Amino acid sequence: MNKQHFTNRRRFLQGMVAAAGTTALGVSAPLAQTALAATAGERGLLRSATYPTNTKDATLSAVTNKVTLHTPHIVKEIAPDTPYELWTFDGSGPGPAINVMEGEPVDFTMINDSGMMPHSIDFHAALLPWDKYYQAVNPGEEHKFTWTPKYPGVFMYHCGTPPVLLHLINGMHGAIIVQPKAGWPEKADREYVLVQHEFYLGQPDDQGVYRGDYLKATQVQPDFVVFNGYANQYQANPLVANPGELIRLYVCNAGPTTFSAFHVIGTLFTATYADGNPANKQTGMQTVTIPPGGGYVVEMRIPDEGYYPFVTHSFAYTGKGALGVIKVGNPPPLGEGASH
Numbered sequence: 339m340n341k342q343h344f345t346n347r348r349r350f351l352q353g354m355v356a357a358a359g360t361t362a363l364g365v366s367a368p369l370a371q372t373a374l375a376a377t378a379g380e381r382g383l384l385r386s387a388t389y390p391t392n393t394k395d396a397t398l399s400a401v402t403n404k405v406t407l408h409t410p411h412i413v414k415e416i417a418p419d420t421p422y423e424l425w426t427f428d429g430s431g432p433g434p435a436i437n438v439m440e441g442e443p444v445d446f447t448m449i450n451d452s453g454m455m456p457h458s459i460d461f462h463a464a465l466l467p468w469d470k471y472y473q474a475v476n477p478g479e480e481h482k483f484t485w486t487p488k489y490p491g492v493f494m495y496h497c498g499t500p501p502v503l504l505h506l507i508n509g510m511h512g513a514i515i516v517q518p519k520a521g522w523p524e525k526a527d528r529e530y531v532l533v534q535h536e537f538y539l540g541q542p543d544d545q546g547v548y549r550g551d552y553l554k555a556t557q558v559q560p561d562f563v564v565f566n567g568y569a570n571q572y573q574a575n576p577l578v579a580n581p582g583e584l585i586r587l588y589v590c591n592a593g594p595t596t597f598s599a600f601h602v603i604g605t606l607f608t609a610t611y612a613d614g615n616p617a618n619k620q621t622g623m624q625t626v627t628i629p630p631g632g633g634y635v636v637e638m639r640i641p642d643e644g645y646y647p648f649v650t651h652s653f654a655y656t657g658k659g660a661l662g663v664i665k666v667g668n669p670p671p672l673g674e675g676a677s678h
């Protein structure tokens with residue numbers, strides 16, 4: 339391979355990685371797949387490039403009952419200088435936060451373009467026989483079905499292909515939100531989706547890329563516990579609101595194993611809804627317990643400008659990346675206006 343060819347190849351791969359991180363759903367999948375088909379040597383070229391980050395805009399997307407998920411495998415940064423080979427729904431782990439309407443049919447298509455292995459889907463929001471709908475979809479295959487959500491809430495979806503634990507730690511999970519047909523008691527001014535989950539890292543390969551460590555996962559020794567795929571991402575890019583606004587967070591705990599003790603420092607929840615169902619209302623809660631495979635909607639009105647960190651209050655895990663911030667109003671930058 340001459341040098342000219344090598345350079346062109348490198349530029350080509352860099353372009354693909356960049357495209358895979360930024361383009362619309364569906365377009366990214368084949369690009370990511372091609373990038374991962376590279377040999378180890380070619381991955382060395384990728385390593386010298388900048389990997390896309392596995393960050394996510396937490397803002398709730400618009401309701402749509404037409405859902406298509408691709409399953410590319412792709413290397414992304416899950417923390418600074420930590421490239422990880424993710425198995426994904428639509429190019430990120432967790433996959434996209436799906437937002438559908440209760441009582442209306444969901445038109446679902448899964449396309450396995452991993453090029454490597456079977457994957458599958460399991461919607462916690464659905465009433466469907468596992469043996470028919472949640473089975474392996476082989477590479478190159480499409481799987482389509484229609485179902486109608488009967489309960490509103492925030493639910494987990496995930497790949498259920500054995501070993502499920504491995505597919506989960508590699509990122510094959512996400513949140514599906516079913517909006518209540520009757521609406522929420524109050525209209526929210528801000529709506530965000532947070533998926534808490536763990537990463538378990540093995541030794542990096544000779545290109546510095548990490549992969550999931552199954553043994554560590556069975557021993558519950560996470561390297562990272564994060565919201566939405568990247569350690570502490572909402573410290574640098576806080577969720578925002580104005581004083582007095584109704585903030586609604588849809589929180590899903592994708593685990594795979596640790597519980598979330600979801601808490602916002604400096605406030606109390608005006609209302610919380612177990613599994614995100616408006617019928618399951620509690621008031622004045624400080625911390626909610628979210629099991630792996632569970633969800634919660636928490637609402638708050640924060641009267642005063644300032645910074646309000648959100649965490650899992652299981653403090654062994656908080657320092658592993660599960661800390662974000664809600665910035666209310668326009669407080670002075672941290673460190674300048676803070677009193678001691």
Ligand SMILES: [Cu+2]
Nearest residue numbers: 457497505510
């Ligand atoms: Cu899978």
